[in-house]
Each structure stands twice: as C-alpha cells, then as structure tokens.
Amino acid sequence: MTTTTTAPAHLHWEAKDGLLLEVEDLHVEFRTRDGIAKAINGVSFDLRQGETLAILGESGSGKSVTAQAIMGILDTPPGYVTGGKVKYCGTDLLQVPEKVRQTVRGAEISMIFQDALSSLNPVFPVGWQIAEMFRIHRKMNKSDALAQAVRLMQRVKIPAAKERVSAYPHQFSGGMRQRIMIAMAIALDPAVLIADEPTTALDVTVQAQIMGLLKELQEESNMGLILITHDLGVVADVADNIAVMYCGRMVETANVHEIYGHPCHPYTIGLLDSIPRLDMKGTVLRAIGGLPPNLLAVPPGCAFNPRCKFAKDQCRVGDAPPLIEAAPGRHSACYFAEELLSR
Ligand SMILES: Nc1ncnc2c1ncn2[C@@H]1O[C@H](COP(=O)(O)OP(=O)(O)OP(=O)(O)O)[C@@H](O)[C@H]1O
Ligand SMILES: [Mg+2]
Incomplete structure (x- = not known):
C-alpha cells in the first residue's frame, strides 16, 4: 500500500x-x-x-x-x-x-x-465512560460531559437515565449494556x-x-x-440492501426484498433455507452442508463449489467467478445466476 x-x-x-x-x-x-x-x-x-x-x-x-x-x-x-x-x-x-x-x-x-x-470497563460508572467521549473529543468539562452522557442515555432509551448515569456496567442487563455501547458509538454524531x-x-x-x-x-x-x-x-x-460475503468476496448483492424472494447465488439460497419460518412449521431446517474453506487452502474456481449442489465442472477451475449483473439491480458471482433467478 x-x-x-x-x-x-x-x-x-x-x-x-x-x-x-x-x-x-x-x-x-x-x-x-x-x-x-x-x-x-x-x-x-x-x-x-x-x-x-x-x-x-x-x-x-x-x-x-x-x-x-x-x-x-x-x-x-x-x-x-x-x-x-x-x-x-x-x-x-x-x-x-x-x-x-x-x-x-x-x-x-x-x-x-x-x-x-x-x-x-467494569470499574467505571457507565455515565463516566460515555462522558469520556465528550471530554476527549470535544474537550468538555466534567459536568457538561456528564450532562451529554445523560442526554445520550435518554436517546438510546435507558430508563431513569439521570439516576443510572452513575451505575456500573454489571448493574445493567445485556440489552441495556448494548444500548450504552450504541450511545458511545453515536456520541459524536x-x-x-x-x-x-x-x-x-x-x-x-x-x-x-x-x-x-x-x-x-x-x-x-x-x-x-x-x-x-x-x-x-x-x-x-x-x-435496505444486502451484501452476502463468502470467503472474502461479495457473492450476491441486492435489495432486501429481491434477495428474500429470489436469491441468485447458491450460498444465499442455503442461508435462506436455514432460517426458521413460521409457514414451514414441522419441516426440517436445512443447514448448509460442509464448512467454509481454510483461507490457506481455498479451492480453485468458486470457493463455494465443494458445498454447492449446483456446481458443475467450470465452477471447480480457474479464477473465482466475478460478481456480475444477473438482472437489473441484481449481482451474483455464480455462473448460473440467471438460471437460479428464473427458477
Ligand atoms: N489477526 C488475524 N490474524 C490472522 N488471521 C486473521 C486475523 N483476523 C482475522 N483473520 C482471518 O480473516 C478471516 C476473516 O475474519 P473475520 O473476523 O472478518 O470474519 P467474520 O466474517 O467477521 O466472522 P465472525 O462471524 O466469526 O465474526 C478469517 O479467516 C480469520 O481467521
Ligand atoms: Mg466478525
């Protein structure tokens, strides 16, 4: 670089x-x-x-x-x-x-x-930890920074933020701690x-x-x-949009509605088949067989080919298939993307 x-x-x-x-x-x-x-x-x-x-x-x-x-x-x-x-x-x-x-x-x-x-950090109150963002980046004094911490805790909907600003991380549930992390991440807008x-x-x-x-x-x-x-x-x-990654590449990108209705990469099809659905009650969930490859021994051709039920000879040789437009707004790195779309 x-x-x-x-x-x-x-x-x-x-x-x-x-x-x-x-x-x-x-x-x-x-x-x-x-x-x-x-x-x-x-x-x-x-x-x-x-x-x-x-x-x-x-x-x-x-x-x-x-x-x-x-x-x-x-x-x-x-x-x-x-x-x-x-x-x-x-x-x-x-x-x-x-x-x-x-x-x-x-x-x-x-x-x-x-x-x-x-x-x-378990040894500091959460409010103090949020306030640090303002003290370091915005050079605020202690009380202004703490007031900003309360405002942010309110913004991420932590109940009784004013009272809890001096509580320690272990006094919050997992969900509330995640809200505190979100507060810190959005502190500087x-x-x-x-x-x-x-x-x-x-x-x-x-x-x-x-x-x-x-x-x-x-x-x-x-x-x-x-x-x-x-x-x-x-x-x-x-x-709004989804990008599906496999082995360090994007193998399918599309608008969320399109990808759910009509996936056009076998890996995405596998991921969708492995989500529990209410309308499929009683049926067995199909997990994608096999494991992702070791990065030090990626198979030639499409990295997904050993796990793919659609794979043909051309998928097992040469470079990985490029991400190409299979239909307007639909990109897939599968040679059979158009066929999969018309299924
Ligand atoms: N510090 C590192 N040294 C060596 N390999 C690394 C290092 N960090 C990541 N990798 C490798 O890079 C690849 C991608 O890792 P990454 O953490 O991005 O996966 P991920 O998609 O975030 O997975 P997960 O869902 O488990 O978080 C992995 O094979 C991983 O082993
Ligand atoms: Mg990760």
Whole structure:
C-alpha cells in the first residue's frame, strides 16, 4: 500500500449527492507463519445517507476485517490492505495520513464492536465512560460531559437515565449494556455507523428492540448504517440492501426484498433455507452442508463449489467467478445466476 503525506484539501466532510462511502476492490491479507491468508479479495460497495446495508456471511467470511479496514484499525502486522480504495465523501482514506484518519474515526465513521458487551470497563460508572467521549473529543468539562452522557442515555432509551448515569456496567442487563455501547458509538454524531453483530449475544426480543433502536437513530440523523450479521432473519425488517460475503468476496448483492424472494447465488439460497419460518412449521431446517474453506487452502474456481449442489465442472477451475449483473439491480458471482433467478 502506498501512502501520501499530503492532507486532503478539505477537512469538512460532505457527502456529494448523499454518497458517503465507496469501497472499491478492497484486498486484505494476513501474513502468518503458516502462509498468506487472503481474507478480503476484491470487496466493493457503496453506502448512502439514510441507507442500511447488511453484510451477511458465515463465521470467517471477512465481515469484521472489512469493517476494520474501513475504520483503519486492522491488526498490522499480520493484516495488510494490499489493494483497493475506501473513499469517504470522495477522499480515499487509505491515502491520507493517520492524523487525518483519526479525525474521521469515531467522529465521522463510528463502530460498535463485535465483543461490545465485554468492552465496557467494569470499574467505571457507565455515565463516566460515555462522558469520556465528550471530554476527549470535544474537550468538555466534567459536568457538561456528564450532562451529554445523560442526554445520550435518554436517546438510546435507558430508563431513569439521570439516576443510572452513575451505575456500573454489571448493574445493567445485556440489552441495556448494548444500548450504552450504541450511545458511545453515536456520541459524536457520525455520518456512518458500522454495527458488527450488535445483537448476537442477546435474546430474540431484545434483538428486535436493539434493531428498532438503531433504525430509529438512523432515521433521526440520516446516518448510513452498516449492519454486520450472520443471521439474515435479524436484518430482514431493517436493511435496505444486502451484501452476502463468502470467503472474502461479495457473492450476491441486492435489495432486501429481491434477495428474500429470489436469491441468485447458491450460498444465499442455503442461508435462506436455514432460517426458521413460521409457514414451514414441522419441516426440517436445512443447514448448509460442509464448512467454509481454510483461507490457506481455498479451492480453485468458486470457493463455494465443494458445498454447492449446483456446481458443475467450470465452477471447480480457474479464477473465482466475478460478481456480475444477473438482472437489473441484481449481482451474483455464480455462473448460473440467471438460471437460479428464473427458477
Ligand atoms: N489477526 C488475524 N490474524 C490472522 N488471521 C486473521 C486475523 N483476523 C482475522 N483473520 C482471518 O480473516 C478471516 C476473516 O475474519 P473475520 O473476523 O472478518 O470474519 P467474520 O466474517 O467477521 O466472522 P465472525 O462471524 O466469526 O465474526 C478469517 O479467516 C480469520 O481467521
Ligand atoms: Mg466478525
């Protein structure tokens, strides 16, 4: 990766025509003792103001690494961005100095981390932890910062926020702790919020409440929201667009309604078949057979081919199939996408 030392001409980030983020042909690899693991292999997508994009895929498909590359918090070494662009409001963040990136991180693009529930500090009151955001980034004094913490706790609907601002993390339920993490992530009014598996550790009712809250906050501020999940069921009601990842590539992208009705990549078909549905009561859920490949031994051709019931000889050789338009607004990295669409 090459870096230039010149800062962009503007430091006031403004989305042109609502376009916030353009990730173009992103490549990330991990240089490990056992070899080079190509974790991200040409991921591209856009995010607009007010849009919710769900990035979906099994464990190890590269969802968190994509988010880390966007945030500029990749574990280096062993992780390196080896190609592509991460453009925010038109400026490639991979080409700006770390000093500029720091002004974007948290304030412009913010993230709720996958292990959020355990990342609150147990020895400090939650209000103090939220207030830190304002003390550090906005240089506020103690009492103003604490007042902002209460305002945010109210905004994420924590009951009796004023009284509970001095309570400790263990005094809150899992769902309430996740609300506190959301409060910290939106404290500086980011234009983009990336939520990495924000509801995985929570029960179903609380999952729905947290998703509802994220959606509400997004509507209030017109944020661009990226929801990372391995569970298509969780994001069905809130996502506008879905990008399905497999082995570091996007294998299908579409509007949420279209993908549910007519998936056109065998992996997406498998994911949909493995969601419990009320109208299929009594039938056996079909999990996708097999495991995702080891990144150090990815099969030739389409990485999904050993698990795919539609695979033919051409899927087992050469490069991975590219993501191409199978129908207007429908992209799939399967040679049989059009056939699957007309099923
Ligand atoms: N620090 C690291 N060193 C080596 N390999 C890594 C590192 N971090 C991630 N990887 C590899 O990159 C690949 C993508 O990981 P990533 O964390 O993005 O998966 P994910 O889709 O977020 O999965 P999950 O649903 O389990 O969170 C995995 O194969 C993982 O082993
Ligand atoms: Mg992850």
